[in-house]
Amino acid sequence: MAIHLLTFERQTMLLCTRLCTIMFLVMGLAPIASAEDYGIVVKPSMRRSSGPPGSLFTTSADFTMPPSVTSSSLGARISRDSLTVACIDRLTGALIPGCTITITPEPEFGSGGHWHDGERPAGCMLKAGEQVDLCLQMIAPGRSLVRTRAVTAVTGADGTFDVTYVAPEVSGGVFHFLTGTDPQGRPLPFAVAFFDIRIPEQLVALPDAGPGFVMVPSPGGVHQNSFAQPAVVDHLMAIPDEFTSALLERGVPAGQIPTLFYTSLNLPRGGLFDINLNWRPPHTSHRFGNDADLGVSNIPEAFRRTLARVILHEGFHFPVLAESPANPNARHWHLRK
Amino acid sequence: MIRPTHRFILGMTLGFFCAVMSVNASAQVVCPDPPNRVSVTVDADVTFDPATQLYTYRYTARSDPGSRQDVDGFALDFAPPLSDILKPQGWSVGFFKDRNTIDWGATESVEEPPDAPDTGNIPPPKFPIKPGEAMSGFGFKSPHPPGPVNFYVTGYTPLPSAPSEEEAELLLEECPQIAGDFFALAARGVTEGPVSFVRVEIDIKPGSAPNVINLRAKGVIPVAILTTPTFDATTVDAFSVWFGPGEAREIHQTSHHEDVDGDGDQDLVLHFDTQKAGIRCGDTTASLTGKTSSGQNIQGTDAIVTVGCK
Numbered sequence A: 001m002a003i004h005l006l007t008f009e010r011q012t013m014l015l016c017t018r019l020c021t022i023m024f025l026v027m028g029l030a031p032i033a034s035a036e037d038y039g040i041v042v043k044p045s046m047r048r049s050s051g052p053p054g055s056l057f058t059t060s061a062d063f064t065m066p067p068s069v070t071s072s073s074l075g076a077r078i079s080r081d082s083l084t085v086a087c088i089d090r091l092t093g094a095l096i097p098g099c100t101i102t103i104t105p106e107p108e109f110g111s112g113g114h115w116h117d118g119e120r121p122a123g124c125m126l127k128a129g130e131q132v133d134l135c136l137q138m139i140a141p142g143r144s145l146v147r148t149r150a151v152t153a154v155t156g157a158d159g160t161f162d163v164t165y166v167a168p169e170v171s172g173g174v175f176h177f178l179t180g181t182d183p184q185g186r187p188l189p190f191a192v193a194f195f196d197i198r199i200p201e202q203l204v205a206l207p208d209a210g211p212g213f214v215m216v217p218s219p220g221g222v223h224q225n226s227f228a229q230p231a232v233v234d235h236l237m238a239i240p241d242e243f244t245s246a247l248l249e250r251g252v253p254a255g256q257i258p259t260l261f262y263t264s265l266n267l268p269r270g271g272l273f274d275i276n277l278n279w280r281p282p283h284t285s286h287r288f289g290n291d292a293d294l295g296v297s298n299i300p301e302a303f304r305r306t307l308a309r310v311i312l313h314e315g316f317h318f319p320v321l322a323e324s325p326a327n328p329n330a331r332h333w334h335l336r337k
Numbered sequence B: 001m002i003r004p005t006h007r008f009i010l011g012m013t014l015g016f017f018c019a020v021m022s023v024n025a026s027a028q029v030v031c032p033d034p035p036n037r038v039s040v041t042v043d044a045d046v047t048f049d050p051a052t053q054l055y056t057y058r059y060t061a062r063s064d065p066g067s068r069q070d071v072d073g074f075a076l077d078f079a080p081p082l083s084d085i086l087k088p089q090g091w092s093v094g095f096f097k098d099r100n101t102i103d104w105g106a107t108e109s110v111e112e113p114p115d116a117p118d119t120g121n122i123p124p125p126k127f128p129i130k131p132g133e134a135m136s137g138f139g140f141k142s143p144h145p146p147g148p149v150n151f152y153v154t155g156y157t158p159l160p161s162a163p164s165e166e167e168a169e170l171l172l173e174e175c176p177q178i179a180g181d182f183f184a185l186a187a188r189g190v191t192e193g194p195v196s197f198v199r200v201e202i203d204i205k206p207g208s209a210p211n212v213i214n215l216r217a218k219g220v221i222p223v224a225i226l227t228t229p230t231f232d233a234t235t236v237d238a239f240s241v242w243f244g245p246g247e248a249r250e251i252h253q254t255s256h257h258e259d260v261d262g263d264g265d266q267d268l269v270l271h272f273d274t275q276k277a278g279i280r281c282g283d284t285t286a287s288l289t290g291k292t293s294s295g296q297n298i299q300g301t302d303a304i305v306t307v308g309c310k
Helices: A002-032 A132-139 A230-249 A301-313 B004-027 B165-174
Strands: A038-044 A060-065 A080-089 A100-107 A124-127 A151-154 A160-166 A172-181 A187-197 A213-215 A260-262 A291-295 A320-322 A332-336 B040-049 B054-063 B071-077 B083-086 B092-095 B101-105 B134-142 B146-155 B187-194 B202-204 B212-214 B220-225 B256-258 B267-273 B285-291 B297-303 B305-307
Touching: A038 A060, A038 A172, A060 A080, A080 A100, A080 A187, A124 A132, A124 A151, A132 A160, A151 A160, A213 A230, A230 A260, A230 A301, A230 B092, A301 B092, A301 B101, A320 B165, A332 B165, B040 B071, B040 B146, B040 B187, B054 B071, B054 B083, B054 B146, B054 B187, B071 B187, B146 B297, B202 B297, B220 B285, B220 B297
Parallel strands: A038 A187, A060 A187, A213 A260, B212 B305
Antiparallel strands: A038 A080, A080 A160, A100 A151, A100 A172, A124 A160, A172 A187, A260 A291, A291 A332, A320 A332, B040 B054, B054 B134, B071 B101, B071 B146, B083 B134, B092 B101, B146 B187, B202 B220, B220 B267, B256 B267, B285 B297
């Protein structure tokens, strides 16, 4: 219950943060907006229209895309999406060349299941002609993580320019604030593009506890660590049932059957799960909703063969033991479905 | 005669080479053995009791002397229901979810000395089937008659382990031979078990004999389900059909009717991706399962010869 309350409080805080960010921009930027009727608009580049040049452009656009994967060979990909930015005469719909527009990314606080928020990689915006190599340190864990960068470009003869957004490995929301000036140097009202970085599959949470198991919260409550694909959650909940039945059949008294402790699963939207709070592995594969860690320190050796067999019956791969010389209590079996 | 300068350069070169080699060696992941280094045959003894209308199945699993691991698991496909399940001493019985496969596991383990450090791994089984030995005591009763069914066996090997979280996960990436579920990794074969299928005649690679399957080929394997006086192959739902141990689906998502055996009726021809069929080197048969449009299960088996194994 405490965890539910905590989650509720955080969700409320998250909503407030989002609203406050937009309010701040409206309050802060509106007074300096141009008296002219020019503005900044944006649309996905792939979306074409047979209508007037300005149709389909909006001042606030939402995008959904999967996270990149570069720190693991499993599902490795650079996830990118293109958008077209335009300067528009809001009265006539005409697109205006020569506007200078800056795009500044800002991770949405607390989104994607991360409650820590320092130096979160926000992905990277590339201008035409720029190579993805420029982005690698902004999307992927590395020796010298660069958080993000702003890009500035000038609308071309058609009143637009294209940029490509490369998603980070970390899931969550990323705002992109578009600010700039018209050809005469007068400030333009801002626009916002919001990128929801998430894996395509809808993950669900393993309950905090159930018959025979406990989902251990992340240390310090800095992550929502209990999410997985629905089928994976079902099978994780079935393991303790079958484990208990098998031990009872072997004559083990009910009071001696250990509780199973699941530790790290995945984050709500998948993506990189940085248990050390540095936006880097060691979790390389807990990002697609298929992986789970199961503590074994409390499982007597005499029961482990039964547990391993039950895990196989539920369709998981043969487990891999992750030892932890520094902390034997952290020793666990890595499960994958 | 080597000059001192040259000796120095040679030494430095060798030293650099050794350093590079040692770095590469330390970065290399050593893949553990998968739990399938066993060769097992399974003999079935089937009797029928007219009074109860039940078949009694008894199995003996024999591990070849060349097996490199002790057998610690034996599973078998079956048509439900089963009753009166038997298990050898020290073994447990379970069922795989979402499929009809019974599993016997040697779950009783060797007792470790009380002062032995706990590594977190699984201990060896107390009653395994050792190489060169056989074990009976597996069995059950079923209302279904015997037919060819797949069996699966696993060998004991400690769980793959790594000294850290990251390396444990990397093991699965670097060592595909240990990454997989039971059916992907277990050794397997065919024995007799309860089936509820209507047996149908199939012809793998119609028009060719023997039916040579090149396991390196990236192509497709044509399989014809033959229409006979007792079975109309055109009633088969092509979307329900699986072929081979890998349970490959029809690659074109369609089928066509053709008289492949020249008997004047229409047979059903399907195509399956060779790689997805999951046929392994040395397999001598391959089976197809599916349903008719009225929901009747069907199964057919044909002989094959595998090539391209080296």
